[in-house]
Amino acid sequence: SGDEGVIIxxxxxxxxxxxxxxxxxxxxxxxxxxxxxxAVAEQLVTxxxxxxxxxxxxxxGEEEGLFGSGAFAAEGVLSPAQFHMINLDMVGASGDVKxxxxxxxxxxxxxxxxxxxxxxxxxxxVIKTDKGSSDHVPMEATGFKAVSLTELDKRYYxxxxxxxxxxxxxxxxxxxxxxxxxxxxxxxxxxP
Numbered sequence: 001s002g003d004e005g006v007i008i009x010x011x012x013x014x015x016x017x018x019x020x021x022x023x024x025x026x027x028x029x030x031x032x033x034x035x036x037x038x039a040v041a042e043q044l045v046t047x048x049x050x051x052x053x054x055x056x057x058x059x060x061g062e063e064e065g066l067f068g069s070g071a072f073a074a075e076g077v078l079s080p081a082q083f084h085m086i087n088l089d090m091v092g093a094s095g096d097v098k099x100x101x102x103x104x105x106x107x108x109x110x111x112x113x114x115x116x117x118x119x120x121x122x123x124x125x126v127i128k129t130d131k132g133s134s135d136h137v138p139m140e141a142t143g144f145k146a147v148s149l150t151e152l153d154k155r156y157y158x159x160x161x162x163x164x165x166x167x168x169x170x171x172x173x174x175x176x177x178x179x180x181x182x183x184x185x186x187x188x189x190x191x192p
Contacts, residue, residue, distance in 0.1 A: 004052055005084075006052060006054060007055045008040055008056050008057075009058070009069070009086070009135055010037045011061075011062030011063070013063050014030065018160075024162055025160070028151075028162050030088075030089055032091050032173055033087075033089050033090060036180070039173075044184065047185065054184070055083070069135035074138075080143030084146065085139050085146035086180060087135045087139075089135070090152060091150070091151055091172070093151035093169065094153065099125065100126070100129045101115055102148045103148075105146075108140055111146075111147065114187055118179060118187050122178060
Protein backbone atom coordinates (compact mmCIF):
# COMPACT_ATOMS: atom_id res chain seq x y z
CA SER A 1 0.00 0.00 0.00
CA GLY A 2 2.96 2.32 0.54
CA ASP A 3 1.48 3.56 3.81
CA GLU A 4 3.99 2.35 6.39
CA GLY A 5 6.75 -0.21 6.59
CA VAL A 6 10.40 -1.06 6.46
CA ILE A 7 13.21 -1.20 3.93
CA ILE A 8 15.50 -4.22 4.25
CA UNK A 9 18.67 -3.56 2.28
CA UNK A 10 22.13 -4.81 1.45
CA UNK A 11 24.76 -3.89 -1.11
CA UNK A 12 25.60 -6.39 -3.84
CA UNK A 13 28.63 -4.64 -5.28
CA UNK A 14 32.15 -5.46 -4.14
CA UNK A 15 35.69 -4.35 -4.86
CA UNK A 16 36.18 -7.47 -7.01
CA UNK A 17 39.11 -7.37 -9.40
CA UNK A 18 42.35 -6.15 -7.84
CA UNK A 19 43.88 -5.61 -11.30
CA UNK A 20 46.88 -7.72 -10.30
CA UNK A 21 45.56 -11.17 -11.21
CA UNK A 22 43.65 -11.61 -7.93
CA UNK A 23 39.95 -11.24 -7.19
CA UNK A 24 38.03 -10.57 -3.98
CA UNK A 25 34.96 -12.83 -3.98
CA UNK A 26 33.17 -10.83 -1.26
CA UNK A 27 31.44 -13.70 0.54
CA UNK A 28 31.22 -11.82 3.85
CA UNK A 29 31.33 -8.36 2.27
CA UNK A 30 28.66 -8.48 1.14
CA UNK A 31 27.15 -11.64 -0.30
CA UNK A 32 26.27 -12.47 3.31
CA UNK A 33 24.07 -9.38 3.59
CA UNK A 34 22.32 -10.03 0.28
CA UNK A 35 21.75 -13.70 1.15
CA UNK A 36 20.34 -12.72 4.54
CA UNK A 37 18.07 -10.14 2.92
CA UNK A 38 16.77 -12.75 0.46
CA ALA A 39 16.22 -15.29 3.24
CA VAL A 40 14.16 -12.75 5.18
CA ALA A 41 12.14 -12.00 2.04
CA GLU A 42 11.53 -15.70 1.45
CA GLN A 43 10.26 -16.15 5.01
CA LEU A 44 8.00 -13.10 4.84
CA VAL A 45 6.28 -14.44 1.72
CA THR A 46 4.87 -17.30 3.79
CA UNK A 47 4.45 -15.39 7.05
CA UNK A 48 3.82 -11.68 6.36
CA UNK A 49 2.74 -9.00 8.79
CA UNK A 50 -0.06 -7.40 6.73
CA UNK A 51 0.14 -4.17 8.73
CA UNK A 52 3.35 -3.19 6.97
CA UNK A 53 4.92 -2.95 3.55
CA UNK A 54 8.38 -4.40 2.99
CA UNK A 55 10.84 -3.13 0.42
CA UNK A 56 13.88 -5.29 -0.32
CA UNK A 57 16.63 -3.31 -2.01
CA UNK A 58 20.08 -4.49 -3.10
CA UNK A 59 22.02 -1.29 -3.62
CA UNK A 60 24.94 -0.88 -5.99
CA GLY A 61 27.89 1.48 -5.59
CA GLU A 62 28.28 1.10 -1.82
CA GLU A 63 31.98 0.36 -2.10
CA GLU A 64 32.53 3.34 -4.42
CA GLY A 65 30.76 5.84 -2.18
CA LEU A 66 27.17 4.88 -1.28
CA PHE A 67 25.98 5.78 -4.78
CA GLY A 68 22.96 3.46 -4.98
CA SER A 69 21.51 4.28 -1.57
CA GLY A 70 22.35 7.94 -2.08
CA ALA A 71 20.41 8.02 -5.35
CA PHE A 72 17.46 6.16 -3.81
CA ALA A 73 17.34 8.49 -0.81
CA ALA A 74 17.48 11.56 -3.08
CA GLU A 75 14.60 10.32 -5.26
CA GLY A 76 12.12 10.52 -2.38
CA VAL A 77 10.28 7.35 -3.43
CA LEU A 78 9.31 6.49 0.16
CA SER A 79 8.45 8.80 3.02
CA PRO A 80 11.05 8.97 5.82
CA ALA A 81 8.18 9.57 8.24
CA GLN A 82 6.53 6.26 7.32
CA PHE A 83 9.41 3.88 6.59
CA HIS A 84 12.32 2.60 8.65
CA MET A 85 15.40 0.79 7.38
CA ILE A 86 17.46 -2.24 8.34
CA ASN A 87 20.69 -2.48 6.35
CA LEU A 88 22.64 -5.75 6.26
CA ASP A 89 26.37 -5.30 5.66
CA MET A 90 28.58 -8.26 6.59
CA VAL A 91 26.58 -10.63 8.80
CA GLY A 92 27.48 -14.16 9.84
CA ALA A 93 31.20 -13.57 10.20
CA SER A 94 33.28 -16.66 10.99
CA GLY A 95 35.37 -14.72 13.50
CA ASP A 96 34.52 -13.98 17.10
CA VAL A 97 33.12 -10.48 16.58
CA LYS A 98 30.04 -8.76 17.94
CA UNK A 99 27.11 -7.71 15.76
CA UNK A 100 27.40 -3.94 15.49
CA UNK A 101 24.06 -2.16 15.30
CA UNK A 102 24.88 1.27 13.96
CA UNK A 103 22.96 4.51 13.51
CA UNK A 104 24.34 7.92 12.70
CA UNK A 105 21.45 10.27 13.51
CA UNK A 106 19.57 11.35 16.57
CA UNK A 107 16.20 10.49 14.97
CA UNK A 108 17.34 6.85 14.72
CA UNK A 109 18.31 6.37 18.37
CA UNK A 110 14.92 5.10 19.68
CA UNK A 111 14.66 2.79 16.66
CA UNK A 112 18.22 1.57 17.20
CA UNK A 113 17.37 0.77 20.82
CA UNK A 114 14.35 -1.32 19.75
CA UNK A 115 16.46 -3.26 17.25
CA UNK A 116 19.12 -3.86 19.91
CA UNK A 117 16.48 -5.07 22.38
CA UNK A 118 15.23 -7.63 19.83
CA UNK A 119 18.80 -8.74 19.06
CA UNK A 120 19.57 -9.25 22.74
CA UNK A 121 16.32 -11.16 23.20
CA UNK A 122 17.35 -13.37 20.29
CA UNK A 123 20.61 -14.16 22.13
CA UNK A 124 22.96 -12.23 19.86
CA UNK A 125 26.13 -10.58 21.14
CA VAL A 126 25.67 -6.96 20.05
CA ILE A 127 27.26 -3.57 20.39
CA LYS A 128 25.65 -0.17 19.80
CA THR A 129 27.67 2.08 17.50
CA ASP A 130 27.40 5.29 15.53
CA LYS A 131 29.53 4.13 12.59
CA GLY A 132 28.62 5.64 9.30
CA SER A 133 30.13 3.70 6.44
CA SER A 134 27.21 1.88 4.82
CA ASP A 135 23.91 2.43 3.02
CA HIS A 136 22.04 3.61 6.10
CA VAL A 137 23.96 6.90 6.06
CA PRO A 138 22.31 8.63 3.06
CA MET A 139 18.94 7.31 4.18
CA GLU A 140 19.39 8.84 7.63
CA ALA A 141 20.60 12.08 6.06
CA THR A 142 17.23 12.40 4.32
CA GLY A 143 15.28 11.73 7.53
CA PHE A 144 14.82 7.95 7.67
CA LYS A 145 15.21 6.08 10.93
CA ALA A 146 17.78 3.45 10.04
CA VAL A 147 20.21 0.90 11.44
CA SER A 148 23.01 -1.05 9.83
CA LEU A 149 23.98 -4.54 11.03
CA THR A 150 27.66 -5.44 10.65
CA GLU A 151 29.98 -8.13 11.97
CA LEU A 152 33.25 -6.44 11.12
CA ASP A 153 35.63 -9.37 10.84
CA LYS A 154 38.61 -7.83 9.06
CA ARG A 155 40.68 -11.02 8.69
CA TYR A 156 39.51 -11.62 5.10
CA TYR A 157 37.84 -8.29 4.41
CA UNK A 158 38.54 -6.99 0.89
CA UNK A 159 40.92 -9.88 0.13
CA UNK A 160 40.89 -12.97 -2.12
CA UNK A 161 40.25 -15.03 1.06
CA UNK A 162 36.76 -13.53 1.51
CA UNK A 163 35.17 -16.86 0.55
CA UNK A 164 32.35 -18.70 2.29
CA UNK A 165 34.54 -21.48 3.70
CA UNK A 166 36.88 -19.00 5.41
CA UNK A 167 34.87 -15.87 6.16
CA UNK A 168 31.24 -16.91 6.72
CA UNK A 169 29.51 -18.86 9.47
CA UNK A 170 26.17 -19.97 8.02
CA UNK A 171 24.70 -20.75 11.46
CA UNK A 172 25.41 -17.18 12.59
CA UNK A 173 23.79 -15.88 9.40
CA UNK A 174 20.69 -17.95 10.16
CA UNK A 175 20.54 -16.40 13.64
CA UNK A 176 20.54 -12.94 12.06
CA UNK A 177 17.73 -14.00 9.71
CA UNK A 178 15.69 -15.24 12.69
CA UNK A 179 16.36 -12.05 14.67
CA UNK A 180 15.41 -9.74 11.77
CA UNK A 181 12.22 -11.75 11.16
CA UNK A 182 11.36 -11.57 14.84
CA UNK A 183 11.81 -7.82 14.75
CA UNK A 184 9.67 -7.41 11.63
CA UNK A 185 6.88 -9.68 12.81
CA UNK A 186 6.75 -8.94 16.52
CA UNK A 187 8.41 -5.64 17.42
CA UNK A 188 7.89 -3.46 14.34
CA UNK A 189 4.39 -2.49 15.51
CA UNK A 190 5.90 -0.92 18.66
CA UNK A 191 8.05 1.56 16.75
CA PRO A 192 8.22 5.11 18.08
